Amino acid sequence: AQSVTQPDIHITVSEGASLELRCNYSYGATPYLFWYVQSPGQGLQLLLKYFSGDTLVQGIKGFEAEFKRSQSSFNLRKPSVHWSDAAEYFCAVGATDKLIFGTGTRLQVFP
């Protein structure tokens, strides 16, 4: 069955530090992969997506993610975190039209 695992429930970083959020998926075919961000009390915003091609994808707000088929991973990265990046981050896999979400990682940013 398709599934998405985000091993880190909560991550705390200092402003200006680099960030990597982990995501592992289980899917039998080539996946469509997504990262969404949800700020407190807000809806979901798409950060980036991977459909095919270049395995390093660039998104909005300075985020990037790398698809590694051998590791079944799609980790999200940002070289320098801003206080406004504090939010909940969800990795998701598109599976036969459905979108399956991971459990989310809550990012806290200290000044």
Add this chain to the structure above:
Amino acid sequence: SAVISQKPSRDICQRGTSLTIQCQVDSQVTMMFWYRQQPGQSLTLIATANQGSEATYESGFVIDKFPISRPNLTFSTLTVSNMSPEDSSIYLCSTPELGHGYTFGSGTRLTVV
């Protein structure tokens, strides 16, 4: 990409009552999905709604509790029936868009008292 207008944005309801959530898309879409996000949790798919056919429900969700309508290609409703405090969640609708991924409504924050 498509824009989804979802309403109400929030509501506080008495237990035992029902609430209908509406999603209006600014273009015709084949599929619409309904998700639930319980407090502090991730999003769980409730059902898939296609126009002209019965909605397909995921394990753990039943039509009597979450009836869905899809009268045309731009509109869908989800009703949360006979509500209890455990139904307090954010409910979101979504549609897939070829080449763009998935677009979401802004969500309905439901509190059942």
